[in-house]
Amino acid sequence: MDRLQAMKTFVTVVDTGGFTPAARKLDVSLSVVSRVITELETHLGVRLLTRTTRLVRPTATGATYYENCRRILAEIEEAELATTGAHAAPRGKLSITASVLFGRRFVTPIVVEYLRRYPEVDAECLLIDRNVNFVEEGIDVGVRIGPLPSSSLQAIPVGRVRRVVCAAPDYLARFGTPATPDDLAHHTVIQTTGISTLPEWRFMRDGETAPTRLTPRLATSTNDSAIGAAVAGFGLAAVLSYQIADEVRDGKLRIVLDNFEQPPLPIHVIHREGRHAMHKVRAFIDLAVDTLRGTASLNP
Structure with a gap:
């Protein structure tokens, strides 16, 4: 054999x-x-x-x-x-995974730049809002938001994001700004069902995380549509801070209830190669880590 x-x-x-x-x-x-x-x-x-x-x-x-x-x-x-003598030229196929919105906004531009630098590499992106099994799905590198479960994967911290509640300025002008999570009972709520099917958002109260039950007027499966509805002035949405960084900067959305936010969520670039990572993997990790760490919305 x-x-x-x-x-x-x-x-x-x-x-x-x-x-x-x-x-x-x-x-x-x-x-x-x-x-x-x-x-x-x-x-x-x-x-x-x-x-x-x-x-x-x-x-x-x-x-x-x-x-x-x-x-x-x-x-x-x-x-x-x-x-x-070909060590300096990565080649082969690289598989990367990330969540849909994060992947579109941050990972895809990194992949494009990587492919421009290394023309002998092909890439495949699996952008999906679930944690994939690296072995079963043949993934080389991923970006994950949130606490990591114990595993054999190597993790490199690159930033952090917050879970925030936001609304358009004109909505807040018409209906007022909620001062506490309990005030949400008197507001129009937009819920993203892809994150949780439970009609609740979680906030910090007296040093503990506690749920606040909601009665959503609009339930949608994607953050993109929830953000769009919030920008249109329909109501309040709960998303991750990076997802609305542009809208907040441009004055289209305002963050509310920030005194009740949970601790920030870490962002990691993860891979399974350890110190023996192939050159194509190491080159991508280096580019991704440098780029993400230099992104202001991911490192407030």
Whole structure:
């Protein structure tokens, strides 16, 4: 058994989520992929993959082995690039994830600049308002807002944002500015259901986080539409501070109830490579960290 080829095959199966797509990507037959994985599991004496009718996923042991294989294969590629003198030119495919609005406003411009600098790299952006599984979805780098769960991912802090309540100046002129969260009962509320399906916003009261129940006049699935309704003067919306930085600067929205805000949420660039990150990953991380740390709306 060729161990290096077996590692490549195993990593490809995990990255693509199945034997058939792995075979297509490797340009070999399905039987070859199946045989290599069987031989690898027999050689190691453990089950690496859990097979279902819909998807192939790594076992707990397989996930650890997968990360080790990726590191080893990355080190081999780095050694080859250094030997051939191509070390300074990242190449290959890079996969990045972020939330939809943050990705559109901040990550996509970074990706475009990165691709301009490194023409031998292709990129794929997964912009979605949920935390993705890096292993299952083949992600190299991500940007996440909020506390991070304990994991093997490496995290680099790049900023912080606040959860804020905002409204248009003309709305506040017509209906008054709420002085406490309890005043929201007498105001028109716009709720983003993508964040929480519960009709409540959370505020700090006497040093503790407490919910305030709401009766929304408008419920919408995206922050973009909630912000649009707030700018139109319809009511109050709760969003993240970066999402309305331009509107606040231009006087289209005002932040209210700031004395009751929860602590700021951290922003991290996360990746799974550790200090052995491939050159294409390191180059993107360096650019993303420098750019995000230099963005005023993310570092108030």
